[in-house]
Amino acid sequence: MDQYKIHVYFMPGMAANASIFENIRLPGEVFELHFLEWKIPKKNESLEEYAVRMNTLVKHPNAVLVGVSFGGILVQEMAKHIAVKKVIIISSVKLASELPRRMIFAKYTKVHKLLPTGMVNNIELMAKYAFGETATKRLKLYQQYLSVRDKYYLDWSIDQIVNWKQQGYDNKVVHIHGEKDPVFPITYIRDCVKVKNGTHTMIIHRAKWFNEHLPEIILQ
Numbered sequence: 001m002d003q004y005k006i007h008v009y010f011m012p013g014m015a016a017n018a019s020i021f022e023n024i025r026l027p028g029e030v031f032e033l034h035f036l037e038w039k040i041p042k043k044n045e046s047l048e049e050y051a052v053r054m055n056t057l058v059k060h061p062n063a064v065l066v067g068v069s070f071g072g073i074l075v076q077e078m079a080k081h082i083a084v085k086k087v088i089i090i091s092s093v094k095l096a097s098e099l100p101r102r103m104i105f106a107k108y109t110k111v112h113k114l115l116p117t118g119m120v121n122n123i124e125l126m127a128k129y130a131f132g133e134t135a136t137k138r139l140k141l142y143q144q145y146l147s148v149r150d151k152y153y154l155d156w157s158i159d160q161i162v163n164w165k166q167q168g169y170d171n172k173v174v175h176i177h178g179e180k181d182p183v184f185p186i187t188y189i190r191d192c193v194k195v196k197n198g199t200h201t202m203i204i205h206r207a208k209w210f211n212e213h214l215p216e217i218i219l220q
Helices: 047-055 070-078 101-109 123-131 139-145 151-162 207-219
Strands: 006-011 031-035 063-068 084-090 173-178 193-195
Touching: 006 070, 006 207, 047 070, 063 070, 070 084, 070 151, 084 207, 123 139, 173 207, 193 207
Parallel strands: 006 031, 006 063, 063 084, 084 173, 173 193
Antiparallel strands: none
């Protein structure tokens, strides 16, 4: 019966679409999966306002929110305004202090505003921004995954990450992080479920790990 299922909403990372979750399989008798997509932010929209707008897409009370990278930051903001069962962040951060030093440096120098985000159709550059790796080996794959190529959205997203101010987090937040994440190095991450040899793109390349462990993590 549908009303007894746990509804799990998945939010992709910056510039990515929900196809990054295409290999995620959770037992259908227990879980129902829903996939969110990025909207283009309104002019001068705050992250909080954006999160409230995204919450209109969450149709079930006490759902589980799963977010990857910047999507992990977003689902934490969404959970501040609705009742959720659990928030699971993957390859992300849960505190401003977990941001890498280069992003903290960018916050104070505004150097991130000089990034060539106008080159949104340069898929190799996009892969470097969003995944922390070059796309040469997986160019076609990344063309599929990185479909949100709007300059305003990219500028807004980078600015929201760099200026995120969260100082504490809810005990409903579970953080899953790869030991070899080049975007958010594990050096700065505390209290997380570590994935051995996991990179920033492990939701794509290590789907088997998530299929094995996510049900237990959600039900804990």
